[in-house]
Each structure stands twice: as structure tokens, then as C-alpha cells.
Amino acid sequence: MRLKPLQAQVTKSTVDRVLGTPCRVWLFGSRVDDDARGGDIDLMVEAEVTFPNRADAICRLYGALIMALGDRKLDIVLKDARTVDAPIFEIARRTGVLL
Numbered sequence: 560m561r562l563k564p565l566q567a568q569v570t571k572s573t574v575d576r577v578l579g580t581p582c583r584v585w586l587f588g589s590r591v592d593d594d595a596r597g598g599d600i601d602l603m604v605e606a607e608v609t610f611p612n613r614a615d616a617i618c619r620l621y622g623a624l625i626m627a628l629g630d631r632k633l634d635i636v637l638k639d640a641r642t643v644d645a646p647i648f649e650i651a652r653r654t655g656v657l658l
Contacts, residue, residue, distance in 0.1 A: 560586060560590065560591055560593065560656050561589075561590045561591075561592070561593060561595070561598075562586055562590055562600070562658075566628060567586070567658045568658075569627050569628065570584060570586075570600075570602070570624065570627070570628065570658055571584050571658045573620075573623050573624055573627045574602075574604055574620060574624075576623075577616075577619055577620050577623045578604070578606060578610070578616060578620065580606055580607070580608050582604050582605060582606045583604070583605040583606075583657060584602060584603070584604050584605075584657070584658040585602065585603040585604075585605070585651045585652060585655035585656065585657055585658070586600070586601065586602060586655055586656045586658055587601050587602075587603060587650065587651040587654050587655030587656070588600075588601030588634075588655075589601075591654060591655060591656055598632075599631070599632030599633060599634055600628075600631055600632065600633045600634070601634045601651075602624075602633070602634065602635050602636070603635075603636045603637075603638065603647070603648060603651035603652075603655065604620070604635060604636070604637045604638070605638045605648075606637070606638070606639045606640070607640055608639060608640055609639050609640045609641045610637070610639045613637055613639060613642070616637060616639075617635050617637050620635055620637070621633060621635055636648070636651070
């Protein structure tokens, strides 16, 4: 995994703080490959609660993570309790690393 332990910890704590609930945070994509170089940070966030406005939650989360981690390329997918399962969620769980 090409995320330093402190970056992983900051990412997880920022997600939980901003969303106001404990979440499962998966790092997936190229950052999971130790032999790769570069690449954006792909995150899947799973929550057991329902967010009234998922787009707002993602935007707040994106801003907080940029402030916490620095200016990085960052992609976030958010699955709350009412989100219909999609292939991207299964891919993230199967190939990703739980932070």
C-alpha cells in the first residue's frame, strides 16, 4: 500500500469526523500496488447511516481530506445505507485495503 501509516490514520479519522459516524474506508486502485508509481488516491467510504445529501457529504469530505493530506488527486465514492450496490463497490472491497 502506497499510503504512509500516518496518512492512512489521518484519512480514516478525517472521514469519521466529517461524516459524524464510524465508517469503513477502503483504499483501492493504483495506490494499493506497491510497485506502481504516482496515481491518485481512490477511496471508497461505507457508512451504515443514510446521508440526506450524498453529494454534499462527498464535497465536505473532499475538502477536509485535501486540507489534511495536502493537495492530492483524490477520488471518493460513498456508499451509505440507501445506496444501491454497484460494481465499483465490489471492486473496491475485493482489491482494496481497509484503512
